[in-house]
Amino acid sequence: MAESETLAKTMTAIGFDEPGGPDALRPETLGIPRPAAGEVLIRVSHAGINRPDVIQRQGYYPPPPGASPVPGLEISGEVVALGEGADGLPTGSRVCALVSGGGYAEYCLADAGHCLPVPQGLSMAEAAALPETLFTVWHNVFERGWASEGETLLVHGGTSGIGTMAIMLAKAFGLSVIVTCGSDEKCTAAREVGADHAINYKTGDFVEEVKAITRGEGVELVLDMVSGDYVPRNLACLKPDGRHVTIAVLGGLTAELNMAQIMQKRLTLTGSTLRPRSAEFKSLLADEIARNAWPLIEDGTIRPVMDKTFPLTEAGAAHARMEAGDHIGKIVLEV
Structure with missing residues (x-):
């Protein structure tokens, strides 16, 4: 040694x-x-x-x-x-x-x-x-989530360490980014980091707001740290062939899914722990x-x-x- x-x-x-x-x-x-x-x-x-x-x-x-x-x-x-x-x-x-x-x-x-x-x-x-945020975001957004230039990413917890790193990396590689945050102040902070849109999930329905922002099309990719009852709402935000990547289960271990919706929209659900x-x-x-x-x-x-x-x-x-x-x-x- x-x-x-x-x-x-x-x-x-x-x-x-x-x-x-x-x-x-x-x-x-x-x-x-x-x-x-x-x-x-x-x-x-x-x-x-x-x-x-x-x-x-x-x-x-x-x-x-x-x-x-x-x-x-x-x-x-x-x-x-x-x-x-x-x-x-x-x-x-x-x-x-x-x-x-x-x-x-x-x-x-x-x-x-x-x-x-x-x-x-x-x-x-x-x-x-x-290291923890960079390794986690790179693997899950770009490797597991197949993020590509020109796509739109939805991130929950936009002002967390993971959320801010996801914003910056995604913007650097040509994606648009929508985040959810728990206050107007955090929404402002997320936009200052680079998010294109920030939704206060306590005062609005993020599913409806994502539809409005994307003119009804939805997003290609969701980075999910909540799980639980957020998962079916996230899937409603995805456009056909969309990808849903879970990296934490802060909102619960289980989710109730409409499998017909997953089949019809050809959605991919994945996740990982590092x-x-x-x-x-x-x-x-x-x-x-x-x-x-x-x-x-x-x-x-x-x-x-x-x-x-x-x-x-x-x-x-x-x-x-x-x-x-x-x-x-x-x-x-x-x-």
Whole structure:
């Protein structure tokens, strides 16, 4: 194992004894992990907060086998040690990484193939806000959803980290974007990020508004984070041959569908979760993002929408902010 510095034996991380509310999170002292073959050890600068972290803390989203029980799925920082075969990233490299857990800590392991270089002009806080949303949106909108230039995408939760990334990526590749948000202020914010239309779902029927915006034609693609009773409403928004991609089930696990409608309109329903996918899959996804989307980060076309930064030891307050739903863009921890 190659190291760029003499490492201490222990580090501060954020854990919880029992599932519960945001106040269940507390600092703990753990041993610094050592990278296995193909892995790098990163001294963490910042860690992104994501909805799966909240669900894990609540006890509903256990880490996959072999993953760290410490929450945190995306980080930025400096490579300080290399496992065998992880030669493409020299120690001292500034990277951001998608990780399967362990991000809320002073040090975190990452697969070398899941790291991306932090370009000049991108802050480490911004870098930590990118991997989870960028990997998720790229895979689900462009790979699973087959998004193409000239099409229209409907996104729920338009001011979330996923929502703002979906707006920016879709616009960069020539799509029109309609989003739903929970307030007029959030609708304004979504339009400022680049959405062509923003619908306040609390004051209007998004199905009717999508029909009006598209002159009755509907959209080609829906990115769904709600599920539940939103699914039949989403399908009503799709034009023939439309695609519906589910990435979260915040509104319920089950939906009642009219299968005749799906047959008549030739609709495609799919979805995915990223965390349990294989290391090989994530490396391939990182390679595709590096070729197609990362240049937009490097030249400044896309910058993550940032909400608020909390110290690592205030992870509970960061979770409380996410659960309150008032944030616009990404919440990150500064380590």
